[in-house]
Amino acid sequence: MWDPLQIAVVAVSLAAAAWCAWYVVRDLRPDPRLAAPLWFVELLLVAQLVVGIVEVARGAPEGVNVVTFIGYLVALLLVIPVGIWWAGGEPGRAGTGVLLVVLLVIPVLVVRLEQIWSPAGA
Secondary structure, three states, X not given: OOHHHHHHHHHHHHHHHHHHHHHHHOOOOOOXXXXXXXXXXXXXXXXXXXXXXXXXXXXXXXXXXXXXXXXXXXXXXHHXXXXXXXXXXXXXXXXXXXXXXXXXXXXXXXXXXHHHHOOXXX
């Protein structure tokens, strides 16, 4: 995998999570200003999907479960849209809290994606 892209995904996701935390503290609902960083993270995740598929096409390292790897790439793409949908139905700060959790889960999934791509002993 391409490390600069993964670092960008994690950094932007954590920055957006900090912004969401500010919204939660102020008891604000999600608004269009909060949506912009979410969609930027989503754009980075699309780029990560493309890079991941290209890497698989070039040849995955021995021991990599390609189905699991592709599954994580696709799941990462779905996290933000599902979070936005869920947040839309939650009143008050709960909707923003959902987005905060989503943005904190993304770095964990990116680290797991790297673990799948670079299995121990390979």
